[in-house]
Amino acid sequence: MLKQKLKFGVIKKVVGPVVFAENMENITMYEMVKVGLDKIIGEVIRIEGNSAVIQVYEDTTGVSPGEPVEPTGLLLSVELGPGLLNQIFDGIQRPLTVLEKDSGFFIRRGIYPNALPRNKKWHFIPIKKVGDKVIAGDILGYVKESPLLERHAIMVHPQIKNGQISYIVEEGDYTIDEMIAKIDCGNNNVVEVNMITRWPIRRPRPIKRRVSTYLPLITGQRIIDALFPIAKGGTAAIPGGFGTGKTVMQHQLAQWADANVIVYIGCGERGNEMAEVLERFPELKDPRSGLPLINRTILIANVSNMPIAAREASIYTGMTIAEYYRDMGYDVALMADSTSRWAEALREISGRLEEMPGEEGYPAYLSSRIAEFYERAGRCEVLGSDERYGSISVIGAVSPPGADFSEPVTQSTLRVVKVFWALDTSLAQRRHFPAINWLTSYSLYKNDLDLWFAKYFPNWSVLTKEFMQVLQEEEELIEIVRLVGPDALSEVQKLILEYARKIREDYLMQHAYSPADSYCDLKKNYYMMCLLSYFYNESKKLVDSGIQVSRINSLPSVQELGRMKFVPNEEFEAFYFSLLERLKNDLSSLAGGVKG
Amino acid sequence: MTIKSIVAREFKTVSGISGPLLFVQGTKNVAYGEYVEIVAQDGSVRHGQVLETSFEMAVVQVFEGTGGLSREHTIVRFTGEPLRFAVSTDVIGRMFNGSGKVIDGGPPIIPKEKLDVNGSPINPKSRAYPTDFIQTGISAIDGMNTLSRGQKLPLFSGNGLPHNEIAAQIARQAKVRKTEEKFLLIFAALGITVDEARFFINSFEESGALSRSVLFINLAQDPAIERILTPRLALTTAEYLAFEEDYHVLVIITDMTNYCEALREISAAREEVPGRRGYPGYMYTDLASIYERTGRVIGKLGSITQMPILTMPNDDITHPIPDLTGYITEGQIIVDRALHRRGIYPPIDVLPSLSRLMKEAIGQNKTREDHRELSDQLYYMYAEGRSLRELVAVIGEEALTERDHMYLRAADRFEREFVSQGRYEERSIEQTLDIGWNILSSFPESELKRISLNTIQKYHPSKRSKVS
């Protein structure tokens, strides 16, 4: 008791979220400490001799020099186990639902409830038996965590390299604190296992090896799936000025992406946006299973007016949770909105430390931190003796000041991510959503994923290339129009402009709030491309034989292309064949007109 | 904030004064954020707040500024408390200066609660998503960028533009239809001129809103650093009245540009590494601590709707003040100089304007079922018309197609008939939508791709006149 007291440090200085302390002899880097008389949580971020610098996860108002700092011996960690899904946490994994019960609708300081419910019983089904040899990552059994995640794996802790099961409970209901197995690791070391583990948020969970990514993360967003796809385990950045649609896109991906688990991090953004997810997701149905989407979702909400040090931690908290589900063999998608606010938190803390500022005041280590974060994405073979694969796809929003992409956070991000969805203020102002600029965006997965698409839709890549090419040509033709006026265009060129307009307005634009349009499955996506391409290629023949584009355009079936996106997924196949038939008839009647 | 040393401690050890900051030596256990009283040589009392504290020294920001303070004769009293503001329903109908002193000659406020002016973040889990349509009677807002109760929607304007008229018109006309709820206006003036302040007060008086309002007035000649405090007083009052007393509060703050200048001044005095254009790197977070104090809470009747006004330096929307604001607020209403020059009032440019909460605030049972599709189509039409206008400027009108002419004409009509209206003209949402339909009826139906055939059938003027 007395001994412990001796180890307490003393606060020397308080500047906003940063506290300087003395007498911190045995402290370790990134150790969690309790600061001041209110014992608010902080983390050691620098050690110099006997002094330590601590970033504090809550408001430091009222903390004064002379107050104690209590070490905990633990690194800042998260709790992992059943009960994560369907929850909303702050940046250091405090459950906001419990905080609300404890302190009302304003968040009060110094309250640290358990992240995972302790009294809830989970139905555990063992798959191992006494005498089985196990290694790190092996699955001892499952619990049904939510209707959308039937098999939450209880795994052997990564630090247990080798052992033998000396005891395991029967199938039944247990809390996460109850012992469910014992593993004999030799040398009289028997480890008791329960269903909760902790993991330090800044340390990536180990894997067996990385494997290449060749499966698409299907998002139901036409422009993404067709033109700039992301792979499962891939990384993507969405930079864009304010109001260009980063958050709407992140919400769309959280809703519709075909991942098993979604970790959504609201990092320094708006409170109402989290409220929106909380209100909407329980009502929205997963298009594959028909079950409410909230059942596969974990929300981390550290909004803009919550403490900035916890904002800095929030993306690691989210990432560690994502890794945990990946280790079970699941495909996880993680969204961080916005990584710029995380970077600003880093900058503010660095400023308080009076570190040498780099570009635009960001610390020199900004880009290495960004790289380390995205490095935790990927598809890999996870630990365990059975061959399991899991993935984490990471999609980070970036909020460049003045929508100028040359700034450090955007640039550092683009150096590491493989997909770039550039949001364009001028498109957003025209209400062209998603405002992804088709000329500057790219996906480095496109070629690999085309092989996958080709298995189901033989000419998928032909169509997408045709679209890209037409959009590029449109740009050049518009330039000509600007210089010499539309009269200079030939009918064939006018047809290309019309095709491009249809691609933009009738295909690329996708209304997030329209029930029929919000999620476009691959089949509908494909058929829409086919119809547009058919229109163009057939029309071209007509134009070549002297028919004016304006006549083609006024055909009823051609005009119907403008409304096809509002035909629901289920009805689209039938619609496709019927519209194709009508297009054929209308166009050939025009052709007939010429002949006759 | 828990109070550990209830006792106030006095020091006469000011070691330095820099801009709005005092450096006080040998302070030991002064708490971060603590409220400070500063007694000048003449006995007058100013107030301040601790920005940094250590064993050796405390840094105090003085809201009234440090002019007239000396090292030798200044007494600094640390109160052991955060800065609080005394509130009760007595504040309704009253006027305060920028640091919360009564200035209307009335009796002092009998407080019910003394609240920390910095407030606490609302738990995101406890927020109720805003869904109630506020009718401002202004078509460019109601029709195209709908305001809803609990939203933070700023006016981005420029010097010499009629943002004050627009704000006053909104304050006068804003209502949630079909309700008889308690409505209140809180007005915070930050560094505006006497004339501007008088304009607002007269306008509130005229419409009878003054008795249902609380005013906080920091004028251009008042201390600049006080502007850090004024919006926090206004929002502390708003939170009390909304969440304890069930009022629907509309908070108008003008001019946030002056707030940001004050923030920059403090940052410079602390010799912090400046961020973009000299503004502190934490300005986003600081502004969020103001703008996020808006909204609705599950289980509470009241609400806070915030309409900050800011003048964009050089009309530049990429300037850090509008830029960071736009990144926090739930949209923005852009007051445009070009439209103003052409004599259009209100000169609201709907294209760069945005209301992010519009989707939940409109539609059946809120405005009208055709609202979303109609506004989508109007956006498309106006954007198309505007880009054609630019094209015409380059290549002339002759080269345009018939379709192009249609769009050009409609864009003109949109500005003259839809956007433009009288300063005292209050349009119902139905009127607004019908004007929109009128303009669109000049197009063939095949051009109205954003509108479903059902909606056209029901609301297109040609169909409606046939029915009746």
Ligand SMILES: Nc1ncnc2c1ncn2[C@@H]1O[C@H](COP(=O)(O)OP(=O)(O)OP(=O)(O)O)[C@@H](O)[C@H]1O
């Ligand atoms: N796919 C879409 N369909 C319809 N509307 C959209 C779509 N994407 C964006 N919007 C519109 O654009 C608005 C702004 O989008 P969003 O809030 O996602 O911007 P943001 O880039 O996240 O901005 P900020 O950086 O300020 O958070 C939305 O409120 C919505 O009105």
Ligand SMILES: [Mg+2]
């Ligand atoms: Mg956003």
